[in-house]
Amino acid sequence: MISSVLPTYNRAPLAFVKGAGSWLETADGTRYLDLGAGIAVNALGHAAPVLVEALTEQAHKVWHVSNLYQIPEQQKLADALVEKTFADTVFFTNSGTEACELAVKMARKYWYEKGAPERVEIITFRGAFHGRSSAAIAAAGSEKMVKGFGPVLPGFVHVDWLDLEAVKAAVSEKTCAIMLEPVQGEGGIRPAPDAFLTALKQISDETGTLLIFDEVQCGMGRTGRLFAHEWSGVTPDIMMVAKGIGGGFPLGAVLATEAAAAGMTAGTHGSTYGGNPLGCAVGAKVMEIVAEPEFLAAVNAKGGFLRQRLEGLVAAHPEIFEEVRGVGLMLGLKCRLAPGELVAAGYAERLLTVAAADNVLRILPALTITEEEMAEAVSRLDAAATALETHLA
Structure with missing residues (x-):
């Protein structure tokens, strides 16, 4: 018999009833050191007091009004993002997947409005993860993502990660954008070198092709800059953001230049919940803290x-x-065995990590983790590895 919760996840036999900072606790009081942060979501840790305060304060005012009206909290967060980034405008979503949908629409609409409706193809990279919607899985293109969900949405051209010559060969009169994660997350913690991003920007400039960065996982301070692309000095035309921006509250955004967003006029896109007062009140507080040098x-x-x-x-x-x-x-640990084995061994040491592709164990702690907690985490990883070595022997 199927469970009442659709079984699309192989869930660990763990349930947490409360958390604080980098720690989660089960009903019997067992504490786990969390190096996953809800998959890079809880940027300021679990139940961060400043975010609890921001959420509670807003909850006593207004929760939802819809985008039929002005939303002061949304305006505040949009202004902060525009001030701190390349962007001129922001649209708020509830997730990274929704952000991907808009980024794809925005790039195609840009060329439609410029009188080139044939420019609909988006070049993406193998190993990418952009979400679970029809457009997002088509953008990734892997068999694991698209199998059984056909027909796959057309308009995406896939090339190997960091293969610049393949990108050049793929650009055509039908290309509207190049889309990538500056650091592939699900693909195995694979950063794009600065020189590669610079070369993509040159291709973009020479051909008019829009450059879309997916910073859903690597953004919001995760790499030590507000956004990962800042390390290279390369700026995109469109950027997808989610996960850490809400600090645990569902929130996402698409940031864009005025030129890239020119086609998105009234009625071309919408969201009932996107940019709601609760999410934006929390996001504004996250932004206020994380953007500080x-x-x-x-x-x-x-x-x-x-x-x-x-x-x-x-x-x-x-x-x-x-x-x-x-x-x-x-960070990621490239393993010589399935990373799921490390994840499971970590549970025995009361440690939480996240598996990724390419045999990589992801280390994505709260950005507020302390040195003492990091040292303790590595000690527990050491114990987990030792236990696996004993098992292998």
Whole structure:
């Protein structure tokens, strides 16, 4: 008999009743150190007091009015994002998947309005993850994502990750945009080198092709900059944001230049819940904290500390680990066995991690994690690896 919750997840036999910072607790009081942060969502940790306060304060005022009216909290967050980024305008969604849908529509509408309706193709990269909607799975293109869900939405051209020559060959008179994650998350914590992003920007400039960055997982301070593309100095035309922007409250956004968004006039897109007062009140507080230079500097320092400890872990367990990948507090351990085995071994050590493709174990802690907690986390990873070595022997 099917469960009342649709069984599309292989859920761990764990349920948490409360959390604080980098810790989660089950009903019997067992505490787990969380290196997943809800898959890079809880940027300020679990039940961050400043976010509880922001949410509670707004909850006593108004929850939902719809986008038929002005929403002051939405305007405040949009203004903050425009001030701190390349963007001139913002549309709020509830998720990264919804952000992907709008980014695709916006790029195609841009060319339609310019009198080139044939320019509908978007070049994407293998190993990508842009969400679970029809457009998002078509953009990723992997068999795992699209099998059984045909016909697959047309208009996407897939090339190998970091294959610049393939990108050049794929650009045609039908191309409207190039879309990628500056750091692939689900694909195995694979950062795009600065030189690669620079080359893509050059192609974009030369052909008029729009550049779309998916910073759903790598954005909002995760890499030590407010957004990962800032490391390269390359700016996109359109950017998708979600996960960390709400600090745990469902919230997403599409940021764009005025030119890229020119086709999105009244009636061309909408969302009933997107940009609601509750989500934007929380998002504005997250933005206020995460965008501070001191906060980002601390993320960089923590990333360096954690990476050094993880490098030591790799050296200590060469039969288990191969290398450390990533930037800031978006790190991955390339494993020599299925990462799910490490995840399971971590449960025994009261440690939470997240598996990814390419045999990678993702390390995505709250950006507020302390050095003491990171040291403890690596100690627990060490114990998990030792247990697996004993099992392998």
